[in-house]
Amino acid sequence: MVKLILRNQEYEIRPGVTLLAALKKIGLLPEAVLAVRAGEMILEDEILQDGDVVKLVAVISGG
Amino acid sequence: MRHHKLALCKEHYLEWIPAQTARFIKKYWMFGPDERVLVAVSGGKDSLSLWDILWRLGYQVDGLYLGLGIDGEAGYSTESHRLTEKFAIERGLKLHVVDIQQEYGASIPMLAEKSRRGQGRPCSVCGVAKRHEMNRIARDFGYDVLATGHNLDDEVAVLFANSLAWSVDLLRRQEPVLHESDGLARKVKPLCRFYEKEMAAYALLRGIEYIYEECPFAIGSTSIYYKEMLNRLESDRPGAKLAYYVKFLESKKNGMFSPPTSQEFILTPCPQCGQPTSADGLCSFCKIVRKT
Numbered sequence: 493m494v495k496l497i498l499r500n501q502e503y504e505i506r507p508g509v510t511l512l513a514a515l516k517k518i519g520l521l522p523e524a525v526l527a528v529r530a531g532e533m534i535l536e537d538e539i540l541q542d543g544d545v546v547k548l549v550a551v552i553s554g555g
Numbered sequence: 556m557r558h559h560k561l562a563l564c565k566e567h568y569l570e571w572i573p574a575q576t577a578r579f580i581k582k583y584w585m586f587g588p589d590e591r592v593l594v595a596v597s598g599g600k601d602s603l604s605l606w607d608i609l610w611r612l613g614y615q616v617d618g619l620y621l622g623l624g625i626d627g628e629a630g631y632s633t634e635s636h637r638l639t640e641k642f643a644i645e646r647g648l649k650l651h652v653v654d655i656q657q658e659y660g661a662s663i664p665m666l667a668e669k670s671r672r673g674q675g676r677p678c679s680v681c682g683v684a685k686r687h688e689m690n691r692i693a694r695d696f697g698y699d700v701l702a703t704g705h706n707l708d709d710e711v712a713v714l715f716a717n718s719l720a721w722s723v724d725l726l727r728r729q730e731p732v733l734h735e736s737d738g739l740a741r742k743v744k745p746l747c748r749f750y751e752k753e754m755a756a757y758a759l760l761r762g763i764e765y766i767y768e769e770c771p772f773a774i775g776s777t778s779i780y781y782k783e784m785l786n787r788l789e790s791d792r793p794g795a796k797l798a799y800y801v802k803f804l805e806s807k808k809n810g811m812f813s814p815p816t817s818q819e820f821i822l823t824p825c826p827q828c829g830q831p832t833s834a835d836g837l838c839s840f841c842k843i844v845r846k847t
């Protein structure tokens with residue numbers, strides 16, 4: 493499985509899909525987050541592999 | 556990635572953002588290398604990145620941090636102040652710090668409670684206080700330009716709010732550059748063409764430590780609601796946010812929203828602080844402060 497973490501929220505999805513598909517699946521807009529895997533930023537077309545842990549960084553701030 | 560340059564490798568991305576910023580500074584005639592720039596820094600990703608970029612580009616740039624006294628559980632003000640000091644020390648940059656409570660005897664939440672503008676959220680009072688203090692420091696220390704870290708998403712959210720209400724006066728004033736007028740410094744927004752996601756990526760890749768927690772009063776704000784809505788639009792129609800903003804600026808250049816007859820506001824100096832105001836008597840900031 494792939495684990496996606498946003499603040500204190502955790503999501504699990506099946507591997508083999510793109511980051512974009514994964515974000516859509518858990519109901520997040522790709523425009524609103526950055527994704528970091530093993531310390532590296534990854535892009536929307538990256539295919540997520542079994543065992544990946546992806547940290548999501550919210551980019552929107554009020555101002 | 557469709558409309559972002561995030562697909563660039565890290566090294567090139569970190570060069571591309573400052574190079575583009577330099578291009579926008581020239582394109583919109585924001586300031587030149589001989590001018591002294593004051594960046595308003597909140598400790599967030601945009602303002603710290605802006606300071607970093609202008610410093611790397613070789614501009615004469617100092618920072619201004621305003622202590623708003625917004626704390627509570629997460630210690631928002633304390634933490635953002637710490638991160639801003641750390642950033643400045645690491646780069647050997649000059650930072651002005653103004654603590655609103657020390658200066659005026661009451662923090663932003665306290666001022667808001669006393670003011671009719673408060674009404675639940677101190678954001679309106681906070682905006683007035685920030686503008687006033689940025690102008691004061693710029694004037695007292697002889698800065699030519701005030702720079703803020705507003706990104707494209709910030710500008711588009713404001714544009715959307717102002718279009719919904721057809722606030723023509725506000726639409727007229729929404730520009731990458733607001734020219735100086737008697738007693739008020741020139742204001743510029745060098746990041747106004749970058750997506751918020753691009754700025755977050757810059758801060759992340761550059762290793763800038765910024766305050767990730769939101770200001771507690773911004774949670775659930777209208778501007779965040781509009782940003783989310785506009786991001787939904789952007790997801791379906793990539794490029795929509797940038798087009799909305801750029802076409803707005805173009806339309807204004809072509810005469811949309813220009814006043815039918817030139818009707819200038821008459822500004823007079825506030826008897827308390829000397830800053831120009833359109834009100835009779837005290838400016839809006841001095842009125843808020845007087846109530847406490």
Ligand SMILES: [Zn+2]
Binds near residue numbers: 829
């Ligand atoms: Zn005043």
